Amino acid sequence: MKPAAQTGKVSLAFQEPVYIQSAASIVGKKEGEGPLRDCFDMVSEDPRFGTDTWENAESTLQKETAVLAIGKAGLKPSDIRMAFAGDLLAQTIASSFGIADMGIPFYGLYGACSTIGESLSLGAMSVAAGYGAHILCATSSHFATAEKEFRFPLGYGSQRPLSATWTVTGSGACVLGNNPPVPENTENASPLRHENGCVAVTALTTGTVVDFGFRDSMNMGGCMAPAACDTICRHLTDFDRKPSDYDAIITGDLGVVGQRILFDLLREKGLSISSIHHDCGLLIFDNKSQDTHSGGSGCGCAASVLAAFILPRIVTGQWKRVLFVPTGAMLSKVSFNEGESVPGIAHGIVLEHIQLS
Template identity: 75%
Template sequence: MNSGTMLGKASISFSRPVYIQSCASVVGPKEGDGPLKNCFDMICDDPMFGEKKWEAAESAMQKEAAVLAIGKAGLTPDDIRFVFAGDLLAQTIASSFGIAEVGIPFFGLYGACSTMGESLSLGAIAVSAGYGHHILCATSSHFATAEKEFRFPLGYGCQRPLSATWTVTGSAACILSPEAPHPSEIVGSSLLRSTLGSVAITGITTGKVIDFGFRDSLNMGGCMAPAACDTIYRHFEDFGRSVNDYDAVLTGDLGVVGRQILLDLLKEKNIDLSSVHQDCGLLIYDNQKQDTHSGGSGCGCAASVLAAYILPRVVSGFWKRVLFVPTGAMLSKVSFNEGESVAGIAHGVVIEHISKETEV
């Protein structure tokens, strides 16, 4: 059994690393035209993914990411103990309809755009406690399904304010295990083991729901930034670390507006994050050329950037330790239409390069 140590009220430091054996990313055409176009495993030119409905398209995309990740690890669905997965849709139908076809025991999650952080956290806890040798963590989002669910049908042609983010059409999946991947098990182009070592989760900080009273559903960055600030601050406190202990701190999808709010809020707590901070919503699109206004968002934003950009940099040793903090806006069309505010949440996941000499 791989035990861990409780830190503070919401953090865990794993005594042995939880390895990420493989990952896979699948995105749509807009994401495939962005700065990370050469990093994704699959770019589909058809945003419908061969389906007749937007929701079915998202399910197909998430299933494809899961199957790719399983195959890269040299596994079959029968080797996977549990799936932790979720999406933005009501009753998480994109995940339940997509993953259900793979035939793996399923836990459906809803953390809004922070879902990949929630999935990795719960998966790491399960692996650490000895309740599964291989755990699949996945999530997805689709521009059209999110607009239909939370805002307006695409045909309505609503004008978007500059604070709005663009929901990423993308999905990603990771396989967690107590063991580092063996070279013979690695299949595909996104290797999560190199001659230098592997990549693993070594700690988590679970987010709290933070409500600053925002009611603007087209300014998700402003709604989520206070939650990101709270999680990052508590993480540093719980682990006794500072900005200097991380090569990068990557938030999920705050965009232009939310990023500045986050940096300002942390400065009030005497933390200057600007030297190491990056935001997945600003990495996945070229805001000048692709007209996404404030950047990218959606469950698939942080997840696909994690699989395509962050993890390869960690396994190569370019980054030794990063803090991955996907952020989510906790609202539904019911709560928003009833005048409720939009609270935020952010989950912190410590991801480290484990050298070949120290692999357990």
């Protein structure tokens, strides 16, 4: 393949498409009761996924999602050249203890809730550079592990403010490659090829850490919205495009509060995306009936919504070009307890419908 070309200050344009050969999503019971219930590959009624700890549950969740994505591509784990995966836990133990068993060369990532964007970016660059014909990109989160890691154990019974989001128990995984998915009506056909149409990554905008001084870890949307605004603006500038050049601009998990802030920040720059904007944290839950306060969050939020909801709409041509902008709040227990602010980051991924002959 031809290498990617630098475009503007922080973006890359792929001279040849990097194809998404397959995608898979597995979520927990609460997520399976939401608006996307019929879109996910699997909904688990058991929050521990057959294990004895929350951390092992998340490792199992991510591994099973990765296995499913690899199988959908008609491949075996031994066919995967590299895996880029991450999660919210210290030392990314959900990923390293899960995917590690598969024997795939592994890079552990931490981009908070934006990790699927980081994974897709590095995976697409690797494919375009010729470093592997098949790259696995995966991430996960679990409500119970996140509460234990960043907030309070569930048994504590802490009350959550209305600005808080609900960490998604879910995982999403994609296999990237330099060839289109296997055609329909053939052995090992991929669900991500429909009537000779498929999805490809065509461009990237790498996020910059943006710190507005927010110190409220219970308002992730407020912490991440400035980063989403920054990446969207940089992307449009680098490619000399307008919001109307996209059928949808989809952020990771800003929720109700973050979405409002994003619209305000963009309005100050003379931009409006409200007519084409979606947020994964608002898509995955029904706030009226599920009471998740500001919406969903976590690494598994954007990843599972991408695999279950976004990619199928691009495959069929319902959306021709989408700017996918997963967002992350870059905090840790140590930084928070020491009174540091919560900076944000957002990565931009251009996903396009490719019509094959």
